[in-house]
Amino acid sequence: xAVNYASKYADAVDERFxxxxxxxxxxxxxxxxxxxxxxxxxSRDLATLNDYKTxxxxxxxxxxxxxxxxxxxxxxxxxxxxYTIDAASEQDTNGTMEAAATLAENIDNLVIPxxxxxxxxxxxxxxxxxxTVSGKTHIVTNAVTKSNAFEEFLACQEVLDDDKAPQGGxxxxxxxxYHNKIKLDDNFTKWGDMSQKMMINGIVGMIDGxxxxxxxxxxxxxxxxxxxxxxLVAPAPVKLQEFKINYNAPGISGALVEARVRYDCFVLDxxxxxxxxxxxx
Numbered sequence: 001x002a003v004n005y006a007s008k009y010a011d012a013v014d015e016r017f018x019x020x021x022x023x024x025x026x027x028x029x030x031x032x033x034x035x036x037x038x039x040x041x042x043s044r045d046l047a048t049l050n051d052y053k054t055x056x057x058x059x060x061x062x063x064x065x066x067x068x069x070x071x072x073x074x075x076x077x078x079x080x081x082x083y084t085i086d087a088a089s090e091q092d093t094n095g096t097m098e099a100a101a102t103l104a105e106n107i108d109n110l111v112i113p114x115x116x117x118x119x120x121x122x123x124x125x126x127x128x129x130x131x132t133v134s135g136k137t138h139i140v141t142n143a144v145t146k147s148n149a150f151e152e153f154l155a156c157q158e159v160l161d162d163d164k165a166p167q168g169g170x171x172x173x174x175x176x177x178y179h180n181k182i183k184l185d186d187n188f189t190k191w192g193d194m195s196q197k198m199m200i201n202g203i204v205g206m207i208d209g210x211x212x213x214x215x216x217x218x219x220x221x222x223x224x225x226x227x228x229x230x231x232l233v234a235p236a237p238v239k240l241q242e243f244k245i246n247y248n249a250p251g252i253s254g255a256l257v258e259a260r261v262r263y264d265c266f267v268l269d270x271x272x273x274x275x276x277x278x279x280x281x
Contacts, residue, residue, distance in 0.1 A: 020112070023173075025211070026173065030235055041073070043070075043270045045067045075239050077264050079111070079260070081106060103243055119236055122265040123227065124224060128275065132164075140159065141278075144178055147186075153207050172207055173213050175216075178278075224280075225278045227277045228277075230274040234265055235268070237264055238263045243257075
């Protein structure tokens, strides 16, 4: 005689791993996009430094007509997602298909990673190839090992220092691979301060006095080991966060979930010298 065994479904849901936003500490909200799509910002040119002459009529030199530059920042990212949950699915799955919970999961696993990855790609793409003061590239390229990881970080710090980038406010964003190598670097374990903890999302300690955020390698462009930046560099507006659960959508018995997010990230032209990127050779 056959035996029918009982089965049941667990109340818990096997949800994906998720991360909070890891880039909130490297951007700023210093500009206002309320009511507009585009914000323009002016920057001033510098005069020519001359040798003063003790004779003649133009003793200070020939006057320059001081000019300026204009940077246009237009929000370009307009993302969305939508799906339906049939009323029977929501009722008969132990509450695991409840619309609000599914919406939160999609925000955590779609929207936030997309914004983080986009911000990091914009900052990396704007690293200067010739610093304003030094003329040196801010892209340091070398293979990172557990013997030189700290030295490579200091090389990026040196580039920033030579171009007068503020020493205060710097934040590093590193891959897990680089993070592992620097922890094995004897030079760092002797002089480093990775053990200090910070109350910022994702902060894993400090390198040469710089708070350090570890992100998945997929968040950074290919071959980038780490970058150093400053929140002053990158305004990152979020124009719209619209998340809707509609139980009265025509032709649907259940929930229609709709989401739309408008955002962007910009690098200020006169602040680029505060970015340094390390790439793996």
